[in-house]
Amino acid sequence: xxxxxxxxxxxxLTDFATSDGYVGAMKxxxxxxxxxxxxxxxxxxxxxxxxxxGAFALATAASYFPSGTVHVxxxxxxxxxxxxxxxxxxxxxxFVGPDNGLLSLAAAGVRSIYELDRPAYQGDRISPxxxxxxxxxxxxxxxxxxxxxxxxxxxxxxxxxxxxxxPERCALTARGEVVHVDSFGNLITNLRIEDLPVPxxxxxxxxxxxxxxxxxxxxxxxxxxxxxxxxxxxxxxxIAVRDGRxxxxxxxGLGSDVVVRARDPHT
Amino acid sequence: xxxxxxxxxxxxLTDFATSDGYVGAMKxxxxxxxxxxxxxxxxxxxxxxxxxxGAFALATAASYFPSGTVHVxxxxxxxxxxxxxxxxxxxxxxFVGPDNGLLSLAAAGVRSIYELDRPAYQGDRISPxxxxxxxxxxxxxxxxxxxxxxxxxxxxxxxxxxxxxxPERCALTARGEVVHVDSFGNLITNLRIEDLPVPxxxxxxxxxxxxxxxxxxxxxxxxxxxxxxxxxxxxxxxIAVRDGRxxxxxxxGLGSDVVVRARDPHT
Amino acid sequence: xxxxxxxxxxxxLTDFATSDGYVGAMKxxxxxxxxxxxxxxxxxxxxxxxxxxGAFALATAASYFPSGTVHVxxxxxxxxxxxxxxxxxxxxxxFVGPDNGLLSLAAAGVRSIYELDRPAYQGDRISPxxxxxxxxxxxxxxxxxxxxxxxxxxxxxxxxxxxxxxPERCALTARGEVVHVDSFGNLITNLRIEDLPVPxxxxxxxxxxxxxxxxxxxxxxxxxxxxxxxxxxxxxxxIAVRDGRxxxxxxxGLGSDVVVRARDPHT
Numbered sequence: 115x116x117x118x119x120x121x122x123x124x125x126x127l128t129d130f131a132t133s134d135g136y137v138g139a140m141k142x143x144x145x146x147x148x149x150x151x152x153x154x155x156x157x158x159x160x161x162x163x164x165x166x167x168g169a170f171a172l173a174t175a176a177s178y179f180p181s182g183t184v185h186v187x188x189x190x191x192x193x194x195x196x197x198x199x200x201x202x203x204x205x206x207x208x209f210v211g212p213d214n215g216l217l218s219l220a221a222a223g224v225r226s227i228y229e230l231d232r233p234a235y236q237g238d239r240i241s242p243x244x245x246x247x248x249x250x251x252x253x254x255x256x257x258x259x260x261x262x263x264x265x266x267x268x269x270x271x272x273x274x275x276x277x278x279x280x281p282e283r284c285a286l287t288a289r290g291e292v293v294h295v296d297s298f299g300n301l302i303t304n305l306r307i308e309d310l311p312v313p314x315x316x317x318x319x320x321x322x323x324x325x326x327x328x329x330x331x332x333x334x335x336x337x338x339x340x341x342x343x344x345x346x347x348x349x350x351x352x353i354a355v356r357d358g359r360x361x362x363x364x365x366x367g368l369g370s371d372v373v374v375r376a377r378d379p380h381t
Numbered sequence: 382x383x384x385x386x387x388x389x390x391x392x393x394l395t396d397f398a399t400s401d402g403y404v405g406a407m408k409x410x411x412x413x414x415x416x417x418x419x420x421x422x423x424x425x426x427x428x429x430x431x432x433x434x435g436a437f438a439l440a441t442a443a444s445y446f447p448s449g450t451v452h453v454x455x456x457x458x459x460x461x462x463x464x465x466x467x468x469x470x471x472x473x474x475x476f477v478g479p480d481n482g483l484l485s486l487a488a489a490g491v492r493s494i495y496e497l498d499r500p501a502y503q504g505d506r507i508s509p510x511x512x513x514x515x516x517x518x519x520x521x522x523x524x525x526x527x528x529x530x531x532x533x534x535x536x537x538x539x540x541x542x543x544x545x546x547x548p549e550r551c552a553l554t555a556r557g558e559v560v561h562v563d564s565f566g567n568l569i570t571n572l573r574i575e576d577l578p579v580p581x582x583x584x585x586x587x588x589x590x591x592x593x594x595x596x597x598x599x600x601x602x603x604x605x606x607x608x609x610x611x612x613x614x615x616x617x618x619x620i621a622v623r624d625g626r627x628x629x630x631x632x633x634g635l636g637s638d639v640v641v642r643a644r645d646p647h648t
Numbered sequence: 649x650x651x652x653x654x655x656x657x658x659x660x661l662t663d664f665a666t667s668d669g670y671v672g673a674m675k676x677x678x679x680x681x682x683x684x685x686x687x688x689x690x691x692x693x694x695x696x697x698x699x700x701x702g703a704f705a706l707a708t709a710a711s712y713f714p715s716g717t718v719h720v721x722x723x724x725x726x727x728x729x730x731x732x733x734x735x736x737x738x739x740x741x742x743f744v745g746p747d748n749g750l751l752s753l754a755a756a757g758v759r760s761i762y763e764l765d766r767p768a769y770q771g772d773r774i775s776p777x778x779x780x781x782x783x784x785x786x787x788x789x790x791x792x793x794x795x796x797x798x799x800x801x802x803x804x805x806x807x808x809x810x811x812x813x814x815p816e817r818c819a820l821t822a823r824g825e826v827v828h829v830d831s832f833g834n835l836i837t838n839l840r841i842e843d844l845p846v847p848x849x850x851x852x853x854x855x856x857x858x859x860x861x862x863x864x865x866x867x868x869x870x871x872x873x874x875x876x877x878x879x880x881x882x883x884x885x886x887i888a889v890r891d892g893r894x895x896x897x898x899x900x901g902l903g904s905d906v907v908v909r910a911r912d913p914h915t
Contacts, residue, residue, distance in 0.1 A: 131831035135708030138690030142712030149656035156405030174402030178409030194866030242866035297398035332461030332509035423672030441669030445676030564665035599728030599776035
């Protein structure tokens with residue numbers, strides 16, 4: 115990551131929506147410092163201040179980008195307060211954003227963490243309400259143009275980790291909850307395949323008091339409008355409804371209980 | 382299209398919305414295989430599973446891109462089922478996506494169709510629920526980087542064509558319907574200018590039991606808040622309301638009858 | 649700006665939303681004329697026909713882009729009427745769009761204004777309802793590829809300026825109004841810091857009949873769910889609610905009265 119040729123692109127993830135010029139201002143700041151670098155939007159549709167949803171979306175996307183990518187993420191309800199701004203140098207990427215857990219799911223293999231305290235790499239004037247533009251985009255633009263990570267800030271020991279509920283696992287059951295509802299209405303849980311009792315083929319999934327059924331391979335394995343439990347693209351157990359919205363059909367949402375247990379052999 | 386210099390950019394069209402990291406993951410997959418290629422969003426706002434709306438949007442945009450562009454389109458309610466994944470080599474562009482009609486309006490001048498069955502050009506692991514990332518984006522990234530279309534799959538004879546209602550045409554009337562409502566509330570019909578009786582200046586347009594009036598050149602030819610029938614930017618007859626939403630003013634929508642007939646010369 | 653190397657990128661701002669192929673068509677037209685130029689979305693979420701919101705968003709973002717950037721902006725309820733299409737050469741950027749005030753807030757340091765009347769730099773066929781594609785994107789693509797501004801049109805003397813209400817200022821008070829509500833629900837006023845009586849520390853802000861309080865530095869200076877008056881990132885006084893939507897909490901919106909006055913020293 116010290117080789118300049120390894121800064122192939124910059125990504126942006128924010129909760130700024132897209133009806134104002136705020137995202138555009140960030141792109142301008144990056145392009146001013148490194149005009150040729152491709153800037154890829156991950157999403158600007160995170161619900162305002164929803165750090166957890168932002169962390170999930172960033173983790174969903176970041177690992178697919180080429181090594182050396184600079185990811186800028188801004189879901190920052192504490193902007194202008196004492197929370198730190200960070201640059202995280204991870205195994206295959208740089209992450210720039212606030213120290214509130216937003217970066218922690220995506221930043222795998224952390225090597226160094228820097229607090230962004232060097233005015234030379236930030237905007238001439240720092241708006242206390244828009245660090246996305248004046249701090250994070252500015253640092254990302256400099257990084258893209260070849261600045262070394264160590265020049266942009268002072269090393270720190272750790273960052274805030276996202277707090278997710280921890281699943282409970284017993285011999286025959288695992289108990290978790292819905293931690294994210296995606297734009298298709300799919301219910302993403304905090305249960306990973308390795309959290310489940312084995313063998314998976316013998317298990318059934320319940321959401322609240324609703325029996326969803328066995329864990330299938332794909333939506334196509336159930337009838338239209340029927341719910342399906344499956345392991346989603348990011349490795350978490352999720353509940354979907356074929357050609358429908360699980361959130362509405364199952365009447366579940368963030369925090370709903372999810373239980374995975376051995377199927378009663380008599381039914 | 383066999384010249385590598387003819388792969389100038391990649392476009393993306395999906396129904397993934399933009400509140401998750403799914404679109405970002407696709408961009409990462411493409412950028413990992415071809416970091417320098419510009420990736421242009423066409424839209425990610427297609428209603429979930431609405432293959433017809435996706436096909437219209439793709440057809441609206443694709444022909445304007447430079448020759449050799451790789452268009453990736455994913456509106457794919459059948460993901461993970463037996464529906465095929467396709468690469469279509471057309472007159473001026475490549476199209477990558479599911480074989481469900483989504484590509485058929487846009488792919489003019491089809492030369493070859495390939496079923497995407499070569500693991501070497503796809504992701505290391507294929508999620509049964511996310512071919513957009515693991516199949517379509519991966520193939521597009523390889524194509525952008527210079528892979529020949531014939532290397533990515535096995536030739537097949539045909540693809541699924543989008544089923545659109547066929548307009549009825551008589552000597553003095555043409556009868557069609559609304560097949561798309563755009564984001565301005567404009568009612569797009571399945572009637573092309575060549576479907577209309579001539580001379581056009583003598584015609585009037587009715588939607589349901591509402592007389593819209595003659596076919597005008599532009600919105601400015603009618604008063605504010607009045608409906609106007611005109612030939613839209615993609616060549617289809619459409620009904621708009623100046624500075625308003627035709628969908629609401631005319632109380633019409635998908636499937637509404639549209640009749641074009643000679644004006645009664647006595648009125 | 650006559651040096652070709654000074655055309656580093658193109659930006660797009662429209663009210664087209666993102667559920668159709670219209671924005672994609674514009675990108676295609678630009679890429680066809682200049683395949684390698686980065687195209688950055690500022691926003692496509694301006695409310696349909698809201699020229700003022702578009703002008704604010706463009707002004708929020710444009711100045712951050714590198715010198716020579718070509719900004720294309722299309723919020724154009726008068727498309728197809730006699731309103732002119734313009735190319736504005738300003739101090740550090742080019743602006744392309746309709747002559748309805750949309751460009752006037754952002755175009756600082758205007759050097760030349762050209763009416764777009766040269767078919768050679770426009771589309772082969774000009775749809776009367778889609779100048780965004782056939783006129784503005786086409787001209788922008790040519791500019792990006794090196795066309796001189798003076799070749800694209802005929803010089804004109806002036807352009808339509810956006811009409812904003814003018815704040816009233818007395819010795820001890822300033823009176824303005826809300827002129828924009830951003831996507832966070834923040835109320836942006838037409839009062840700039842230089843419009844306010846001094847010293848700022850002695851002032852209080854009222855919106856309608858609601859006392860907001862003193863002018864603070866950042867959201868973090870007030871309690872959660874409390875309103876805060878502060879000078880926003882673009883230099884205008886704005887009213888926000890910490891971790892909430894000021895629009896809903898204060899029950900104010902476009903046109904609401906905003907008064908800034910000296911605090912009563914006895915309270």
